[in-house]
Amino acid sequence: MAILVEKGLVNYSDLVTKHWPEFGQNGKEETTVSHILSHQSGNPGLREFTLLDELMNWDLICDRLARQKPYWETGEFTSYHGWTVGFLAGEIIKRVSGKSIGQVLQDELATPLDAEVFIGLPKDKHDEVATLYKPITQHQLPDLITLPDFLASAVGNPVLDAESPNRPEWREAEMPALNGHGSAEGIAKLYHPLAQSGKSDSLNYLSNETIDKMTTVASSRLDAMIGMPVDWAHGMVMNTLDLKLYGENKKAFGHSGWGGSFGCADRENQVAIGYVCNQMGPDTVGDARTPRIIKSIFDAIES
Secondary structure (H helix, E strand, O other): OHHHHHOOOOOOOOEHHHHOHHHOOOOOOOOEHHHHHOOOOOOOOOOOOOOHHHHHOHHHHHHHHHHOOOOOOOOOOOOOOOOHHHHHHHHHHHHHHOOOHHHHHHHHHHOOOOOOEEEOOOHHHHHHOOOOEOOOOOOOOOOHHHOOHHHHHHHHOOOOOOOHHHOHHHHHOOOOOOOEEEOHHHHHHHHHHHHOOOOOOOOOOOOHHHHHHHOOOOEOOEEOOOOEEOOEOOOOEEOOOOOOOOOOOOOOEEEEOOOOOEEEEEOOOOEEEEEOOOEOOOOOOOOOHHHHHHHHHHHHHHO
């Protein structure tokens, strides 16, 4: 999305309906791109009953999101749109660029940066992908009946299966926020230009101004899904949590994935990090491995 902002094709303040007219119904008419990317749009889950395999049907899911009534008035509340954000942002990107988000990733970032990352895994890459294993221990989840409707839909409609990503058809579908594939080096290469003020040896793809816009905090209130205040920028989380997800620098930013993977950039120290794991951890926020990895990296830099 930041690339489209750089090109002048999208502004974070744009109404979603400017790019995706069908979205403007049932109370979502004033939703902005910023609301989507900072988890304030009121669409953290689907109201309509949805099967797990239906998530592989892009048009079906986007149609359901466009038609539904949001769970709260847009901009008035924040709750992590764990997987819906991928479809919401991805459909805007598709409408503006004329390409699927997986193709935009390849054309604008992965190929120019020689970064091994994919949304929609090519058939010839299956043998290079490690088998994903669900957490060995799992925290007890609350009964869906006891949760507010918006949380119940976010985590229970459908219930995500940690090992579904091992299925070939799941790997090949384009489901941003659900099935990105990449090497740790590939993810680090995506963040590297951001840590270098938008520049790399192979591509200058974002200006400092655009990076500043991308990392401007749009919501800092309590995130109902996360359970604590989170500084959500535009598609990025700022490193202001006490957990210090991305090191000591509170101006660092990035994003983490279910199970422990993450990517981040620290512009002040010019450091970009990518980490992936195939043994998922049990924690919803943070991962016990992350601070040790971050500390080792910065210790090595300082030594």
